[in-house]
Amino acid sequence: MMAAHIIDGKAFAATVRGKVADHVAKLKDEHGITPGLAVVLVGEDPASQVYVRSKGKQTVEVGMTSIEHKLPADTDEATLLALIDTLNTDPEVHGILVQLPLPKHLDEDLVINSIDPAKDVDGFHISNVGLLGTGQKSMVPCTPLGCLMMLRDYHGSLSGMDAVVIGRSNIVGKPMAQLLLGDSCTVTIAHSRTKDLADVVRRADIVVAAVGRPEMVPGDWIKPGATVIDVGINRIEKPDGGTRLVGDCDYASCAEVAGAITPVPGGVGPMTIACLLANTVTACCRANGLPEPSGLTA
Numbered sequence: 001m002m003a004a005h006i007i008d009g010k011a012f013a014a015t016v017r018g019k020v021a022d023h024v025a026k027l028k029d030e031h032g033i034t035p036g037l038a039v040v041l042v043g044e045d046p047a048s049q050v051y052v053r054s055k056g057k058q059t060v061e062v063g064m065t066s067i068e069h070k071l072p073a074d075t076d077e078a079t080l081l082a083l084i085d086t087l088n089t090d091p092e093v094h095g096i097l098v099q100l101p102l103p104k105h106l107d108e109d110l111v112i113n114s115i116d117p118a119k120d121v122d123g124f125h126i127s128n129v130g131l132l133g134t135g136q137k138s139m140v141p142c143t144p145l146g147c148l149m150m151l152r153d154y155h156g157s158l159s160g161m162d163a164v165v166i167g168r169s170n171i172v173g174k175p176m177a178q179l180l181l182g183d184s185c186t187v188t189i190a191h192s193r194t195k196d197l198a199d200v201v202r203r204a205d206i207v208v209a210a211v212g213r214p215e216m217v218p219g220d221w222i223k224p225g226a227t228v229i230d231v232g233i234n235r236i237e238k239p240d241g242g243t244r245l246v247g248d249c250d251y252a253s254c255a256e257v258a259g260a261i262t263p264v265p266g267g268v269g270p271m272t273i274a275c276l277l278a279n280t281v282t283a284c285c286r287a288n289g290l291p292e293p294s295g296l297t298a
Ligand code: NDP
Pocket: 143, 166, 167, 168, 169, 170, 171, 172, 173, 190, 191, 192, 193, 194, 197, 210, 211, 212, 213, 231, 232, 233, 234, 268, 269, 270, 272
């Protein structure tokens, strides 16, 4: 039995953070510029609070300035838009991230599209979506950017490979498909209405699973030697009553057939914040007309 190469996202993310830190040091030394990332959190969603805390911590660790704005859950639209406007015009702020989901009374599209696209380090602004879709320089959503970096690192060129992305969300599936297309893969996007998903997945040299259904993809859907990128993060109950995290792929059976696979946890997950930091330093360089760090963009 051939065991798959395990793509170590934790180690890769540390490498990306190292490159970001080096570039931040260079910006400070040579230009007196410190990249700044502003994170806006509205309300008290516990998962969002955890994410925002680790984003802030890692931002500081790579030498950038972290600016956190915590607003109460009942913040009205005008107040939030006014804050974003202030951040848009603040020269010390190079990246702005509004933590999603927002409380129900706020219009997420409206809020995201009020961010200056040049500072939209999540890559969700409609301008960045359009730029990515037309192959122009943009801010690329962090999770798919992390997946692309790992794929390029492992394969070198992705040109001509058959890629299947399972999931068509605006956050992961669609931008992932655009990035793979940009690297000249033949891309199929599967979703909940896809017929014969097993057959579709069996054709793939690259499978990216971004569904949110625990261990949905079994090993017998995987073409021998294919690369499996598992974006899913699902908490399931263990027989002993505790919980554990699993991906959208059944790791044990997929790892028996795949050529390479990302584990959960420790695969795609750690890459997301690393790419947020990468996007922030990229945004800072662009804002100042300086060369971008290589290997940190799409
Ligand atoms: P969404 O719920 O927004 O999208 C899920 C997609 O999966 C939809 O397009 C849906 O299809 C599709 N889908 C649902 N059921 C099936 C099925 N039975 N067969 C095929 N496709 C199906 O999720 P996200 O894209 O936001 O996230 C996906 C997963 O990735 C989650 O587990 C999430 O936790 C994780 N995630 C991890 C991140 C990280 O690593 N840092 C970041 C973001 C997400 P349809 O459109 O037809 O409904």
